[in-house]
Amino acid sequence: MRCFVKNCSDDATEAWQYGAGEVDLCPAHHEYVESGESWYLDAVERVVYVGSAVPGRVVAVSAAPAEGNPGGLMLRLTLAGANRAEDVKFLVPDEEAEVLMGVLRRGRDG
Ligand SMILES: [Zn+2]
Structure with a gap:
């Protein structure tokens, strides 16, 4: 094998x-x-x-209301991993923010 x-x-x-x-x-x-x-x-x-x-590890998270269309949240993740550190931003519409919260809760609870 x-x-x-x-x-x-x-x-x-x-x-x-x-x-x-x-x-x-x-x-x-x-x-x-x-x-x-x-x-x-x-x-x-x-x-x-x-x-x-190995995928980058999230070491900081912030979110703020996003001005614009479609609005929602601007989610910012700071990733650290072997040989790298970077900020990534995501525009998360309100309905997807609800989905994201559910996914994180289920993932954590197994
Ligand atoms: Zn091997």
């Missing part, structure tokens, strides 16, 4: 236990995640991202 890390073509020889399950990793990536480095499992793709491929 192939290692679950994205773009790694090495043979998986180690079954690695994480919180909710198990994936197969090559020896190098097994050692990498065991050492405490950042990793992220995309449960839909069944792929593990490591290092700079």
